Amino acid sequence: MPLTFHNTLTRRNEPFEPIDPGHVRMYVCGPTVYDRAHIGNARPVLVFDVAYRLLRLLYPKVTYVRNITDVDDKINARAIDSGRSIAAITEETTRHFHEDMAALGALPPDVEPRATAHIPHMIHMIETLIARGNAYEAGGHVLFSVPSDPNYGCLSGRSRDEMIAGARVEVAPYKADPADFVLWKPSTPELPGWESPWGRGRPGWHIECSAMSREYLGETFDIHGGGQDLVFPHHENEIAQSTCAHGKPFVRIWLHNGWLMVEGEKMSKSLGNFITVHDLLKQGVRGETIRLCMLSAHYHQPLDWTAEGVRQAKQALDRFYTALRGAPETPEPGPAPAEVVAALEDDLNTPRAIAALHERATALNKAGTPQDRARLKGELLAGGALLGLLSQDPDSWFKAAAAEGGPSVEEIETRIAQRRAARAARDFALADGIRDALLREGIVLEDSASGTTWKRSGG
RNA sequence: GGCGCGAUGGCAGAGCGGUGAUGCAACGGACUGCAAAUCCGUGUACCCCGGUUCGACUCCGGGUCGUGCCUCCA
Numbered sequence: 001m002p003l004t005f006h007n008t009l010t011r012r013n014e015p016f017e018p019i020d021p022g023h024v025r026m027y028v029c030g031p032t033v034y035d036r037a038h039i040g041n042a043r044p045v046l047v048f049d050v051a052y053r054l055l056r057l058l059y060p061k062v063t064y065v066r067n068i069t070d071v072d073d074k075i076n077a078r079a080i081d082s083g084r085s086i087a088a089i090t091e092e093t094t095r096h097f098h099e100d101m102a103a104l105g106a107l108p109p110d111v112e113p114r115a116t117a118h119i120p121h122m123i124h125m126i127e128t129l130i131a132r133g134n135a136y137e138a139g140g141h142v143l144f145s146v147p148s149d150p151n152y153g154c155l156s157g158r159s160r161d162e163m164i165a166g167a168r169v170e171v172a173p174y175k176a177d178p179a180d181f182v183l184w185k186p187s188t189p190e191l192p193g194w195e196s197p198w199g200r201g202r203p204g205w206h207i208e209c210s211a212m213s214r215e216y217l218g219e220t221f222d223i224h225g226g227g228q229d230l231v232f233p234h235h236e237n238e239i240a241q242s243t244c245a246h247g248k249p250f251v252r253i254w255l256h257n258g259w260l261m262v263e264g265e266k267m268s269k270s271l272g273n274f275i276t277v278h279d280l281l282k283q284g285v286r287g288e289t290i291r292l293c294m295l296s297a298h299y300h301q302p303l304d305w306t307a308e309g310v311r312q313a314k315q316a317l318d319r320f321y322t323a324l325r326g327a328p329e330t331p332e333p334g335p336a337p338a339e340v341v342a343a344l345e346d347d348l349n350t351p352r353a354i355a356a357l358h359e360r361a362t363a364l365n366k367a368g369t370p371q372d373r374a375r376l377k378g379e380l381l382a383g384g385a386l387l388g389l390l391s392q393d394p395d396s397w398f399k400a401a402a403a404e405g406g407p408s409v410e411e412i413e414t415r416i417a418q419r420r421a422a423r424a425a426r427d428f429a430l431a432d433g434i435r436d437a438l439l440r441e442g443i444v445l446e447d448s449a450s451g452t453t454w455k456r457s458g459g
Numbered sequence: 460g461g462c463g464c465g466a467u468g469g470c471a472g473a474g475c476g477g478u479g480a481u482g483c484a485a486c487g488g489a490c491u492g493c494a495a496a497u498c499c500g501u502g503u504a505c506c507c508c509g510g511u512u513c514g515a516c517u518c519c520g521g522g523u524c525g526u527g528c529c530u531c532c533a
Contacts, residue, residue, distance in 0.1 A: 011463090029533075037533095044533050074531065156528085157462065205531085227533030232462090234532095258464080259527060266526085296482090297472065302465075304524070312471060312483050319482080320494065343473090351473050355481035362481095365497055428492060435494075446495050453496090 003058060003345045004135035005223075006300060007117075008231060008254040009155055013347055016253065018222050023061045025217040026052065028236070029209060029226035030112070032069040033093035033337055034078045037100050037277040038292070039305055040227075040260040040267055046291055046388075047227050047257045047299040047348065048244040049106040053386055054344045057336070065216045067209060069096055070116050071202055083361075086192060098387035103287035104294075105388040113212045115203070119194045121211040125245050126183045127197075134244040139174035146179040149240045155254060156232035158246040164282065183207050205352045206237040210245070219246040225255040257299045265307050275305065284458055287398070289313045292389060295350040316358070317389075317397065318455075320380065321404055323361040325394035325453075328370050334378035336386045347348050350387065357383050357390075391417055398455030406442050406456060 003016040016026045023148040026049045031041055046103040048064075055062045070090040079086045098108075115122075126142055134148045146152050182204035187193030193200040213221065219242070226235065235254065242250040259266075262273040280290055293313035297304035300381045305409050337360060343352035360383060384390030399409065407415075435445050442458045 031533085032531090040533050042533085047533095072531090101466090229490075229528065229532060233530090257533070260533075288462085300464090301472090304471090306471085308483090309471065315483060319498095327495090330510085333514065349473075351471095351481080355473070357480055362498090426492080432493070439495095444495060447493095448496080455495095 001064065001409070005253050005255055006347045006348055007252075008256050009251075011157075014253070016222075018059065019220065019252065021059065023063065024055050024059045024223070025221035026055065026223040026225065027209070027213045027217055027221065028066045028109070028224070029230055030063070030066040030068050031097055032072045032074060032215055033090045034072065034098060036077040036278050037097050038267065038274060038276045039262075039280070039294075040362065042104060042290070043294055043303065044225065044227050044257050045106050046294045047057070048255075049388060050295065050344065050350060050386075051223070051225070051255070051348055052107060052109075053388060054341075054348070057341070057386065058345075059349065063111065063217060064109040065111045065113065065213065066136050067212050068097075068114045069205075069208065070094070070114050071102045071192055071208075072205070095279065100281070103281055104277065104291050105287060105391070107388075111216045113216065114315065115208040115212070116192075118208065118212050118215065118216050121215055123184075123194075123196050123209045125207060125211050125214070125241065127243045129183065129241065132244060135183055136176065138176065140201065141174055142184040142198055143175060144182070144183050144237065144240060144244075145176065146240070147177050149244055150205035151243065152179075152240050153236065155236045155239055155351050161321060171429075181206065181233065183241070206234055207241060209234075209421075210238050210241040213305075214242065214246070220249050221251060223253045223255060225257070228256040228258055231256055254411055255299075258302045261302060261304045261419040264304055283312055283432075285314075288397075289317060290388060292317055292354070295387060296354060297346055298351055315409055316354070319361075320357065320361050320384065320390055321392070321394040321397040323364045324377055324390065324392050325398070327364055330374045330378040330381065332378065333385070334375070336382040336384050337379045340386055344386065352437040353383070355388060359388070398453075400456065406458070409440070412438065412443055412454055416454065419445075420452065 004013045005016050006012070007014045026048070028044060031037060034264065037045075045066075048066075052062060052064045066292055068090075075086055075089060078084075078089055082089070102108075126135060129144065130137070130142065135142055135144050137143075148149070184196060184198055184201050184203055185205075186199055186201045191202065193202050213224070224235070224238075231254075239250050262269065264274060265273060267275065275451075281287065289310060290313075293305070293309050294303065296313060296316075337356060339356035339359070340353045343349045343356055346352070357380060360380040364373060364380060366375045367376055375447060381390055415438060419431045419434040422428075422434065438445060438454070439457075442456055444455050444457050445454070446453050
């Protein structure tokens, strides 16, 4: 079955045909580094991480570029509010972002360009757009001329007139056309700025992605991704800038992930339901649980983040690791099961892929011979790896210390030994008392023919 | 106002013009000293109204509700 993606440009599923079958190129809009990553920021990272893993399985070479936006008015505002330097904020936030995404099992992209390291590239592209008649200087600003681009609106499916009719903002007086947008804007002395042919200033929001994707992926490349909210204006404007500057198509396939809700409401600071990845980790929700929860809905659908959803994701991982724990060592990882690959090839259908993993787990639990069990364990592991899951040692999964502490491994082992003695003496009241006490501390015991194993129930 | 998206069993969430999704939860059974885990089994699911069709949860039209973008936002 061929790889297909839902292309926002055509609003339908299309077979994926790389421009160069030997080298797939993908760009994803990364974070603006002014604050801790929230779970909404994590969704595209995880969705495109799965896309990256799948593409690497299917093609010999993949270049995945995800930018860091480190020049932005939100960053400037944060610097003024906090009294810290812009450099300190962007450096620290970038580090936190890397830590948080690593905790979610996201692979680093091949290239992670920072906007401030590519100002000359942006200036060069703006000069090209001016030279080609697609941009003009006005009042210290450089603006993209939307009427100069007959294809403007092709991604978001709205005409220039519709956009103006729907606009809820006052039109800046220096704009020749109400739909025009900023490529370069002047900076006051206290704001970050770079010398340019139009004076000291800073780039507009959209130009960095056009300049950096060109630098690392070329003028035309395969896949561009991001959140659905970026369709307009960000990606629409990127298309306008890049196609007008280069005179050729920009991107083959546009992928956009759906929005994330929290307990049925839009996540926002004012509602107080703003959840960062760091907060979840601190509460003892493990990165792998967050990851599975995030992938349990199709990327195109809205995802409602709930405590119940997190609990179900944890249950599912317990089930997988329980199946793996009891299976013999596998000599080789083996290929990912065809059902898992097929599900992901069908527009990254992660829920179906996870269902296929569950079927493997059931088969593993039922399998009789060590050979079958080893084979099925290998398949489950390989399928999990394609989704970035199940890479831990099962014992680590079950015995990892909870965030809030709990009894130590030594203490647990000691009490299990006491219980074993009580059971041997058929003092079941004492044995059950020990088990109940441990349960209250979040430790679940499981007796089997080969002895007693335990796991922590929280997180 | 303009442009989109969605509505599936107690919950989450896939899917297809005619056959079991899957998991969680519940209930019954096997196993267990009792549990836990595991396995087996059970449950009138497809928002409403029209239409197309031999047949629609699945296609088309209308409606209702929810939600997103149009302004910084993943």
